[in-house]
Amino acid sequence: xxxxxxxxxxxxxxxxxxxxxxxxxxxxxxxxxxxxxxxxxxxxxxxxxxxxxxxxxxxxxxxxxxxxxxxxxxxxxxxxxxxxxxxxxxxxxxxxxxxxxxxxxxxxxxxxxxxxxxxxxxxxxxxxxxxxxxxxxxxxxxxxxxxxxxxxxxxxxxxxxxxxxxxxxxxxxxxxxxxxxxxxx
Numbered sequence: 001x002x003x004x005x006x007x008x009x010x011x012x013x014x015x016x017x018x019x020x021x022x023x024x025x026x027x028x029x030x031x032x033x034x035x036x037x038x039x040x041x042x043x044x045x046x047x048x049x050x051x052x053x054x055x056x057x058x059x060x061x062x063x064x065x066x067x068x069x070x071x072x073x074x075x076x077x078x079x080x081x082x083x084x085x086x087x088x089x090x091x092x093x094x095x096x097x098x099x100x101x102x103x104x105x106x107x108x109x110x111x112x113x114x115x116x117x118x119x120x121x122x123x124x125x126x127x128x129x130x131x132x133x134x135x136x137x138x139x140x141x142x143x144x145x146x147x148x149x150x151x152x153x154x155x156x157x158x159x160x161x162x163x164x165x166x167x168x169x170x171x172x173x174x175x176x177x178x179x180x181x182x183x184x185x
Contacts, residue, residue, distance in 0.1 A: 098127055
């Protein structure tokens with residue numbers, strides 16, 4: 001069974017020390033309570049994300065992109081992206097500023113991000129990969145575990161050129177990826 005902290009890792013919030021000392025049944029009750037509160041407070045978000053995704057199809061990109069970057073937090077953009085499907089998401093991803101897209105990407109699961117990167121314009125996808133390797137290496141390595149061979153080769157090449165050591169503890173967390181990279185060489 002997963003530890004209490006692992007169960008609540010999706011919150012991306014450090015667990016207060018006082019909660020770590022709860023008994024097993026108290027921890028389970030707290031997890032159920034937290035999930036109930038989150039479900040209650042986010043009820044309807046998926047429908048909202050689908051509605052936004054449907055609406056933006058009819059608005060030109062040169063209008064949507066600046067509005068999105070200036071007025072929509074990356075977490076909301078990621079929610080809309082999840083409901084759009086890969087092809088429509090790629091249409092926006094290619095035009096988003098690198099820093100903003102990087103923020104959005106941290107709210108998407110790694111497999112979806114890999115599919116988006118694989119369908120993006122090659123030059124833009126490579127910029128995203130390089131940016132992520134430089135600023136959010138562990139995040140990019142998680143995505144890389146789901147990339148096709150061609151994109152994984154680009155990650156492997158740039159992982160080496162950025163001076164990263166395979167003995168790095170951060171890389172050790174991505175053993176499957178490291179093996180794939182070794183097989184490519």
